[in-house]
Amino acid sequence: MDNGTNRPPKWIEPLLFLAAFVLLGATAFVLIKGGSEIDHKGGPIADITFNLNGEPVREHCVTCHTEGGRPLQETWARASAPHPDIAPHRIDLLGCTSCHLGEGMALDERISHGLPGFGARKILSGQQLQARCFACHPLKPLPGADEAWSGYVLFQEKGCGLCHRIAAAQSGGRFGPDLSDIGSRFGLEKLAQSIKDPDLSPTNSIMxxxxxxxSQVRSLSYFLKSxxxxxxxxxxxxxxxGRIELPEITQVPQEEDLKAGEELLYLGRCLACHKYGAQDGRIAPDLTWIGQMRAKDFLADFMASPARMIPGAIMPDSSLSPEEEKALVDFLQREARGQPAHATPKHLYMQLCQRCHAANGDGKGLIQPNLATFPRAFTGNAQFFKHVTLKRLIRSIDQGIAGTSMPPYGELLSPEERQSLLDLIFKTFVGIEPPVEVRQPPVPPAPDQPLARRRIEQVYQDHCRRCHGLAGTGRGPEALEYLPRPRNLTNTPYFNSLDNERIARTIAYGLAGTAMPALGQSLSAGEIWGLVDKIRDLSQTGTEGQVRP
Known part of the structure; x- marks a missing residue:
């Protein structure tokens, strides 16, 4: 028996009627307006068909562009400037849209010169035409397509294929969109915009x-358009x-005298992002002394799975073989000897710290946007440093911070050098004297009887989800509103390094210098400790939690 629950809402039918009416009106407008957009002086509309790769292609283009030339505005449809010589190509065999794009069968000038949207069919002219050369020709150096070929070389040199896939490539595509047919979907302007400002759309892009x-952006755009x-x-x-061959690009500089194993930095595209010696990709951490700072096992594990060692890391998986990865780790450890040359603590800071923490200490260093966690801000963050013990700060410099890009400097710097860096940070950036003694606020007492899981989940939903996200990855609906970004609560290495008291204290009193608020006035002690247990579950760090099943 139909009780009415399956009937569509009453407003559906009027809405569909209105949508159909608007669609019909728009179609009529385009037909009427489009037909009068171009004055053909009463002449016939030229309609030609040519064969392109076995497919018949029809065009009206020569109605205005007689013999493929540029129309003369005063007579528009019946005279045109001559088309440049394109030998060995022939206009009668290629037509117009095969090189220039556009919508060849359209009668409206605006539509025929490229539909709106992302500009996939927008008319190409001048130097832009080489963006279509490799749509017809296999990838190789080609006269007239120098910039498009340079774009392919740059695509390979910068390791774009480690994240993105293009047709015939055997790897890539795990982190970024498949670019195999990107030229069929986007125009040159959209491609250039995505390369220059990758986080403009979408705003959560990790590129x-x-x-x-x-000129490099233009070259890459020309290649991708093909x-x-x-x-x-x-x-x-x-x-x-996938039977289309892509030419190999020599990555190792032939003119340089490289040490054994150094060529792997080029073969693995490491220098596309990282710095090593004088080479600097300006995207990722400096590898010059990494072999001395990090343990061999860490380097090997990180190369095999970056996101496991530093959750949220955007570094793609290595393209090197296991044998090559081992040889690269051996090279980094063998060559990373000695210490950075420095005359003062300031010089030491500029060599080791400013890349992440910035020269002015605000945490917005050169590579900050590409790190999984925001570097600690020193400038304007005195409130945080008032409540942190010197012992903890020295330990952070000495041992690094697990689950983050902060490396251990204990093997690279002497105790005196580490202390001089800390003194510089307090004096130059924080603006206060290092605290002699820090009295931590009391931790709320843990309850004898833990809360039920359902209650803890509700507390998390009410107070944590919008920043840290439902899964705890730090990507909640409001995450992009804050810098530093909310903590990734699934970061196992990081939370393994914290005790329960520190987590509970952060929940209760907040964290200065971040958007983490103090919840001690809003939550009971049981709810605070319930959230501690929730974080232990999310980060999979031990069995200290006592959450009731």
Missing amino acids: PRFPFSS RIADPYFATPMQARA
């Missing part, structure tokens, strides 16, 4: 902002089976 010049769904130089079966 680093590479320090490309304008990546189309059905390349003309291959059959559909070849394209879908």
Whole structure:
């Protein structure tokens, strides 16, 4: 018996009627307006068909562009400037849209010159035309397509294929979108914008902002525009089976005298992001002394799975073989000897710290946007440093901070050098004297009877989810509103290094210098300790929690 529960809402039918009416009106407007947009002087509309890779293609373009030339505005449809010589190509065989794009069958000038949206079919002209060369020709140096070829070389040198996949590549695609047919979906302007400002859309993009010049952005855009769904130089079966060969690009500089193992920094595209010696990708941490600071096992494990060692790390998996990874770790440890040359603590700070923490100490260093966790801000953060013991700060410099990009400097710097850095930070950035004694606020007492799981989940939903997210990854709906970003509560290495009292204290009293508020006035002691147990569950760090099943 139908009780009415399955009937659609009453407003559905009027809405569908209105939508159909608007669609019909828009169609009529385009037909009427489009037909009068171009004055054909009463002449016939030219309609030509040519064969492109076995597919018949029809166009109206020569109605205005007679013999492929540029229309003369005063007579518009019946005279045109001559088309430049494109030998060995022929206009009668290629038509217009195969190189210039556009919508060849449209009658409206604006539509025929490229539909709105992301500009995938927007008319190309001048130097932009080389963005279509490799849609027809296999990838190799080609006269007239120098910038597009340079874009492919840059794509390989910068390790773009480690994150993105392009057709025929055997790896890539885990971190970034598949770019195999990106030229069929985006125009040159959208491609250039995505390269220059990757976090503009989407705002949560993890793609680093590479320090490309304008000419490099243009070259990459030309190359990517040539990546189309059905390349003309291959059959559909070849394209879908990945039987299209991509030329190898020599990564190792031949003119330099490299040490044994150093070539792996180039082969693995490490220097596309990292710094080593004088080479600097300006995206990721300095590797010059990493072999002395980090243990061999850590380096090997990190190379095998970066996100396991530092949750949230955006470094892609290595493209090197296991044997090459081992040889690279051996090289980094063998060559990372000695200490950074410095005359003063300031010079030492600029060599080791400013890349992450910034020269002015505000935490917004060169590579900060690409790190999994925000570097600690020194400037303007006196409230935080008033409540941190010197012992903890020295331990952070000496042993690093687990689960973050903060490395241990205990093997690289002497105790005196570490202390001089700490003194510099307090004097120059924090602006207070190092506290002699820090009295920590009392930790709320743990209850004898833990809360039920359902109650703890509700407390988490009410107070934590919007920043830390439902899964605790630090990507809640309000996460992008704050810098530093909310803590990733699933970071096992980090929370393994904390005791329960420190977690409970942070929940109760907040954390200065971050958006973490004090919840001690809003939550009971049982709820605070219930959240401690929840964090232990999320981070999978031990069995100290006593959450009732």
